[in-house]
Amino acid sequence: MNFISGVIDLPWWGYVIVILVLTHITIASVTIFLHRHQAHRALDLSPGISYFFRFWLWLTTGMVTKEWVAIHRKHHAKCEKEGDPHSPHVYSLKKVFFEGAELYRDESKNTETIERYGHLTPDDWIERDIYAKHSKKGIGLLLVINILLFGPIGITIWAIQMMWIPVMAAGVVNGVGHYWGYRNAETPDQSTNIVPWGIIIGGEELHNNHHAYPTSAKLSSKWYEFDIGWMYIRLLEKLGWAHVKHVPPVLTLDEQKKTCDEKTVAALITHRYYFTQELKRAMAADSQKLFTQDLLKEIQSMWEDKNAKVEELAEKLEHWCAKVKSLQVTSLENFAQKLRMSVLKS
Numbered sequence: 001m002n003f004i005s006g007v008i009d010l011p012w013w014g015y016v017i018v019i020l021v022l023t024h025i026t027i028a029s030v031t032i033f034l035h036r037h038q039a040h041r042a043l044d045l046s047p048g049i050s051y052f053f054r055f056w057l058w059l060t061t062g063m064v065t066k067e068w069v070a071i072h073r074k075h076h077a078k079c080e081k082e083g084d085p086h087s088p089h090v091y092s093l094k095k096v097f098f099e100g101a102e103l104y105r106d107e108s109k110n111t112e113t114i115e116r117y118g119h120l121t122p123d124d125w126i127e128r129d130i131y132a133k134h135s136k137k138g139i140g141l142l143l144v145i146n147i148l149l150f151g152p153i154g155i156t157i158w159a160i161q162m163m164w165i166p167v168m169a170a171g172v173v174n175g176v177g178h179y180w181g182y183r184n185a186e187t188p189d190q191s192t193n194i195v196p197w198g199i200i201i202g203g204e205e206l207h208n209n210h211h212a213y214p215t216s217a218k219l220s221s222k223w224y225e226f227d228i229g230w231m232y233i234r235l236l237e238k239l240g241w242a243h244v245k246h247v248p249p250v251l252t253l254d255e256q257k258k259t260c261d262e263k264t265v266a267a268l269i270t271h272r273y274y275f276t277q278e279l280k281r282a283m284a285a286d287s288q289k290l291f292t293q294d295l296l297k298e299i300q301s302m303w304e305d306k307n308a309k310v311e312e313l314a315e316k317l318e319h320w321c322a323k324v325k326s327l328q329v330t331s332l333e334n335f336a337q338k339l340r341m342s343v344l345k346s
């Protein structure tokens with residue numbers, strides 16, 4: 001060992017790999033532990049792996065679990081409206097992209113937010129006496145470790161590690177993920193899938209899919225989409241360290257089914273964004289534009305009426321399908337037929 005290079009001496013590309021691996025572990029900890037496990041309870045994690053994620057997040061980010069979870073849950077609760085801690089439609093994209101970390105820091109000081117939305121997060125002695133109380137000591141320790149391991153270049157590695165979450169999570173996901181990209185689901189917010197391959201930000205790139213099914217442990221939904229966080233979760237599950245609680249039920253067609261029943265209602269409500277989009281497409285293909293707005297409103301009332309009995313909804317839906325069929329517009333007839341056959345794969 002010498003003091004110029006530290007314990008580990010690498011060619012330049014070796015340091016690039018080190019940076020990519022270390023920041024990727026941090027991203028995986030954020031998406032698997034903070035986001036999917038803690039904030040949304042989409043999966044359970046074994047104590048051992050939870051301890052690892054908590055330690056790693058303390059060491060490399062200084063973020064406190066309860067604060068992160070509370071701010072994120074508030075984002076879902078108030079999405080794109082006043083009170084959303086980091087909406088590019090409330091603030092501006094520029095503000096969220098360049099000052100996302102500052103917005104996060106400001107909200108973390110709002111004790112009302114933390115108490116109201118931060119329930120069921122770790123509250124043991126390690127959390128109270130170390131991670132929360134000395135939240136910034138971890139990143140200080142990391143700087144020392146980096147210098148010992150890599151020499152002066154360890155400072156550069158550290159600086160990049162410090163920037164990674166503010167840029168990728170606070171800037172790209174919270175800003176761009178509500179602004180640019182494509183949408184699979186017509187969610188009431190402006191969320192987007194930034195790219196179909198969720199690798200660099202651990203799968204969080206698929207942000208519109210996430211807003212469509214916030215409690216799902218899996219963020220990819222189309223065959224061409226890839227969620228690396230989900231791949232890790234499956235791997236952890238094989239090792240017995242994770243247990244998936246929620247994934248969106250898959251929509252399939254039962255060719256034998258000729259009328260709407262309770263199963264159709266369940267399929268429609270679960271995949272309401274998909275059906276809204278399909279119906280809009282079918283209506284757009286109708287050159288006469290008959291009854292169009294009414295058709296959409298009527299079908300939307302199916303999931304807006306929270307008190308309706310499922311049998312009544314099934315009857316109403318069948319009535320709706322019969323009406324749509326009688327319009328004799330091919331695109332709408334096809335939609336109604338497909339809806340009648342729709343079921344959730346169990």
Ligand SMILES: [Zn+2]
Binds near residue numbers: 177
């Ligand atoms: Zn969002």
Ligand SMILES: [Zn+2]
Binds near residue numbers: 035039040076214
């Ligand atoms: Zn979320």
